[in-house]
Amino acid sequence: MTEVLAVAAITVLAVISPGADFAMVVRSSYLYGRTAGLLAAVGIAAGVCVHVAYTMLGVGLLIAETPELFTAIKLVGAAYLIWIGVQTFLTRTRLEVDLTEEKTRGSALRTGFLTNVLNPKTTLFVVSTYTQVVDASTPLAQQLGYGGFMSFAHWAWFSAAALFFSSDRLRARMLAAQRVLNRAIGSLLVTLGVLLALAPSGH
16 A cells, blocks of 8 residues: 555656646647647657556666666657757747647647657656566556556646646637747747756766
8 A cells, every 4th residue: 555655646746747748738738729738648648658668568677777778868858859949939920720630630649749758757757666666576457557547647637737728718818928938938848958968867
């Protein structure tokens, strides 16, 4: 029972701590609407499943114990955040996207997925939870349950954020100040990317 509570507490704290996932959901929600925000949340939850899968297969331990591999993942993730941030910052026109188009739906889902799956913060969260908190003798079904909870918690939190930031009244106000918000969110994503790239790889 103590293990269950520990995993739950760590997961909740990891989910609600602000970071790239949250910034990306806000970006998708106010620029492209509710569907995009919700799809980004689904993508983030799917990314968590990838982290859980490779951790349970033992690859997570390899990443944790191989500084060069971890650094490579960190730099790819940082480059992705900087790229999205620069794109957002430089956007000058009002964006109106028809989410009935399959391409747009796929883009929102892919953005959420890549933001999470390339995020070393999530890598460390999942790997450390399974190696430091979850006992090796814990039944496989229970370990899978932990992974399911981690993914669900991310989906629930970021779906709630998407619903909030895509509400008609709030979104109208945000779109009215779109240029300022684009620069603010773009700057935040670039800053997160730079800090990630410059952060020590020791872990």
